[in-house]
Amino acid sequence: MSTWALLAGWMLMAAPADFSAPLRARGEKQAASSARLTSDGQQLLLEVEVVDPTPSTSTDDVHSDHVEVWFALEDLKAVGPTRFVTTEAGGLFTVNGGDKPRELDRSIRMLSEEDDAEDRCAASERSARESIGKPPSRRVRAFFGLAHLGLFRDGRPAVLYDRPLYAAAGLAPSLAPGDVSYEVQKTKRGYHLRAVLQPGGLVFVPRTGVETLRARVDVIDAGPPGAPERVRSSHPAPRWGEPSTFHVVKLAQPLKPLLLAGVPELGQQDLEGLPPYFMRVGEEWRGVAADSREPTDTSNRYCLSSASEVLEHVFLQWELGPATPFAGPDTVRIPVRATGADAMRLRGLREASRAGELLLFREEQKPRAAWIAGAMELGFRFEDGTPGAVVKQTGWMMGMPMGGPCGAAEENTLELVRLGESGPTSAEMLSWDACSNVVAHEGQELVDLDGASFSEGSEASWPGYTWEQPGQKLRMKFADDLWVVASWNARDGSGVTVRAEKPEEEP
Numbered sequence: 001m002s003t004w005a006l007l008a009g010w011m012l013m014a015a016p017a018d019f020s021a022p023l024r025a026r027g028e029k030q031a032a033s034s035a036r037l038t039s040d041g042q043q044l045l046l047e048v049e050v051v052d053p054t055p056s057t058s059t060d061d062v063h064s065d066h067v068e069v070w071f072a073l074e075d076l077k078a079v080g081p082t083r084f085v086t087t088e089a090g091g092l093f094t095v096n097g098g099d100k101p102r103e104l105d106r107s108i109r110m111l112s113e114e115d116d117a118e119d120r121c122a123a124s125e126r127s128a129r130e131s132i133g134k135p136p137s138r139r140v141r142a143f144f145g146l147a148h149l150g151l152f153r154d155g156r157p158a159v160l161y162d163r164p165l166y167a168a169a170g171l172a173p174s175l176a177p178g179d180v181s182y183e184v185q186k187t188k189r190g191y192h193l194r195a196v197l198q199p200g201g202l203v204f205v206p207r208t209g210v211e212t213l214r215a216r217v218d219v220i221d222a223g224p225p226g227a228p229e230r231v232r233s234s235h236p237a238p239r240w241g242e243p244s245t246f247h248v249v250k251l252a253q254p255l256k257p258l259l260l261a262g263v264p265e266l267g268q269q270d271l272e273g274l275p276p277y278f279m280r281v282g283e284e285w286r287g288v289a290a291d292s293r294e295p296t297d298t299s300n301r302y303c304l305s306s307a308s309e310v311l312e313h314v315f316l317q318w319e320l321g322p323a324t325p326f327a328g329p330d331t332v333r334i335p336v337r338a339t340g341a342d343a344m345r346l347r348g349l350r351e352a353s354r355a356g357e358l359l360l361f362r363e364e365q366k367p368r369a370a371w372i373a374g375a376m377e378l379g380f381r382f383e384d385g386t387p388g389a390v391v392k393q394t395g396w397m398m399g400m401p402m403g404g405p406c407g408a409a410e411e412n413t414l415e416l417v418r419l420g421e422s423g424p425t426s427a428e429m430l431s432w433d434a435c436s437n438v439v440a441h442e443g444q445e446l447v448d449l450d451g452a453s454f455s456e457g458s459e460a461s462w463p464g465y466t467w468e469q470p471g472q473k474l475r476m477k478f479a480d481d482l483w484v485v486a487s488w489n490a491r492d493g494s495g496v497t498v499r500a501e502k503p504e505e506e507p
Contacts, residue, residue, distance in 0.1 A: 009062065009089045023048075023219050033232050034191070035217035041253035046182075048151075048217060052190040053155065056222035061161075063229065066151040067193055067495035068161075071202045072146045072214040073277065073371035079243050080313060081292045082165075082360045085139045087133025092169065093295075099136035106311050108132050125305035126381055128297035132310065142168035144290050144315050145277070146243060153191055155184045161242075162202065167364040169315040173203050176283045177236040177493050199257035201282040206289070207274055210255040214246035224268040259285045263323050263332060265266045265367050273356060273371030274336065275318050276337050287318035287336065318355065326379030327387040332360040333376055361419045370417055370424035380471040382418065383491045388415045390465070391426070405432035410434050414463075414476075416486075427496045429486045430476070439478060447482060447500045475501075 017038050024032030032051035039046060048067050058064040073079050083099040084092040087108075095103040108129050121422070143165040150159035158180040166173055182195035191466035199205055202213065221230040223274050231238070239245045259266045259278050266274065276289025292313045294306040317339045326333040330343060337353040357376055362367040374393035393413045411433035415426045432439045437449040463484070465474035477483050483501040490492065 015023070016252070018251050019215060019247060021217070021247065023050075023217065023232040023234055024206065024236070025230050025232045026237075028232070031232075033219055035214060035234055037249060038483065039251040039255060040251045041255065042430050043199070044201070046193075046195040046197060046217075046257070047239075048193040048195075048219065049187075050153075050193065050219050051171055051191040052153075052219075052221045054221075054224050054227075057220055059156070060152070061150055061152075063222055064220070065191075066220050067151045067220040068220060069149045069151065069195075070148075070214075070216040070218070070243075070246055071204075072246050073204055073206065074212040074248060076243060078277065078290065080292070082141055082143060082146070082241055082243075084140050084142055084313065085137045087135070087137050089133030092142055093132065093137075094311050096309050099139055103461065104132070104137040105135035107307050108135055108137075108431065108493070109305075120300055120468065121303040121305055124303040125307075126301045127299065128295050128305050129307045131295050132261045132307065135175065140168055140242065141165055141382065142315075144169050144312075145204045146172065147201070148172075149180060149201065149243070150196055151180075151182050151184075153184060153193075157184065158195075163226070165241075165296070170281065171288070171315055174282050175203075176200055177278065179280065183419050185196065190245060191361075199255050200285075202255075203280045204256050205255070206269065206467070207259065207271075207276055207278055207287075208269055209257065210251060211396055212248060212250045213355040213447060214243050215249050216246040224463075244346065249395075255373060257285065258272075260320050260323060260334065263334060263360070264330075265362075265369070266320075266334075266358075268367070268369070271358065271371070273373070274358060276317075279317070285320070287320060289316050290314075291316055326359065327381050330361070331360045331379065331381070331387050332358075334360070335375075349399065359387070359389060359417070359419060361426075363421075368419045368421070370419050372417070374413075376475070377414075378465055378467075382471060383492060386421075386492075388471065388493060389419075389420045390429075391415045391417050393502050394457055409419060416488060416493050420492075426495070427488070429496055429498060430484065439484065441498045446484065446498060447478070449479060 017036045019037040021035055022336040023035055025034035026030045034049050052065060056065045081094055083100050084094060085099050085104045086092060093104055095107055145160055148161040148441040150161055160175050163185055179198045181201035182193060185192045186247060192428040217234045219232045223229060235245045255266055260262060275289050277288050280287040292311045294308055294310055295310055296304060296306040297378045298304060318336050319332055319339055320336055323330050323332050323334050327432045335357050336355060356371060356373040359370045359372060372391050375392055376389045377392050380388050389505045393415060394410055395409060411427060414430040415428055417424060428442055430441055439446050463478050466475045468475050473487040475483050475485050481502060483499055484498055486496060486498045
């Protein structure tokens with residue numbers, strides 16, 4: 001451990017503990033071992049006094065003398081279940097809130113071959129149930145929102161346990177160097193462990209910072225050769241991997257992790273649209289959230305049948321950055337992109353809508369922000385110095401992908417956004433979708449692209465943009481022979497007007 005970390009640890013020792021507890025084995029009435037946890041607003045100090053006069057020589061990460069520390073998000077609903085049922089097709093399911101394989105098998109088989117083959121809704125429900133997979137099902141465990149650390153009597157590097165259980169949820173968290181530092185001192189009766197944990201050592205944190213968390217400390221006494229292991233815990237009835245057996249710890253000085261270098265504003269309470277939680281992945285933080293839905297067949301838009309007693313649980317991830325200016329050095333745009341975006345788009349999950357961009361204006365009184373469910377096309381300044389942006393928002397035409405004509409079509413909206421003092425405002429400039437050739441303004445047809453002339457590959461990049469008057473009048477190219485011109489009040493963005501132009505009208 002570094003000298004700086006040791007000094008920080010000694011300073012924290014003098015502060016009142018946020019959490020302290022005796023460590024007892026089952027049946028023990030007296031506790032000589034104890035644990036203490038304290039925050040200084042930047043890191044946690046964990047101290048564990050262990051009474052164990054029989055050192056083990058084992059170097060195994062599980063069966064040796066060591067301290068196991070469990071952390072979890074405070075909100076158990078956010079953590080969700082850790083026990084699921086799965087099939088050969090993969091996926092994590094619960095049935096009526098439980099993890100019984102027979103119940104999932106029964107749900108898959110609920111519609112028999114004797115159901116009316118002409119009933120399209122019955123066929124849709126059968127497809128929804130068959131999408132779960134084939135029996136037989138089996139139990140599986142998966143972790144989200146939990147951290148399980150190992151700190152060892154012999155001082156070897158800390159371990160993050162349970163990687164296969166994270167992998168079952170599609171997650172791959174990892175510690176960065178310095179996230180967990182600790183030292184061990186031998187005592188007459190055992191050893192004393194002092195650890196300094198940076199926010200990354202918690203692995204999962206709320207975006208707005210850690211005010212309350214769940215924690216449990218277990219000491220594993222491997223004993224002499226041939227003797228059974230003993231577990232002394234801060235909880236009277238600890239259960240492996242069950243956050244309901246963790247203690248709720250309110251930090252007197254909440255932790256404020258820096259989620260993206262150079263952008264401390266990401267921890268603000270009022271930033272809508274960003275992922276609610278972040279996961280440590282080496283030196284970076286990645287946005288994460290748990291979501292669940294009923295297995296649903298969307299091939300028949302008139303039925304949208306589902307297996308209503310079943311929930312499929314998914315754990316979604318987003319990558320942030322890089323942060324770059326978009327209208328001067330006091331502005332920042334931060335892309336937020338869902339990992340595995342193509343797979344999520346096909347599933348139509350609600351949480352996938354969080355992919356987009358965050359726009360920030362670092363004004364002196366209070367930073368201003370706007371969440372964009374799409375991508376910023378152009379940035380500029382209004383006459384009064386307020387940042388503005390031309391934004392392209394994209395979504396499913398019918399709310400989610402489904403069967404039938406235009407069922408998988410996307411719709412696009414081009415908006416003018418102003419990061420005003422009282423909050424962001426927007427005005428629609430244009431809209432179009434992949435199912436028609438019409439470009440509209442506020443619901444009224446502006447141009448029909450039927451018969452328009454397109455250069456090879458030009459449709460993939462349109463519209464193209466050219467400022468006619470920066471910050472006030474914009475020309476948008478939709479085809480080789482068709483432009484649309486939008487203009488607005490340069491002072492505040494009001495009074496948006498649009499019109500179509502032919503090439504001969506170009507200046």
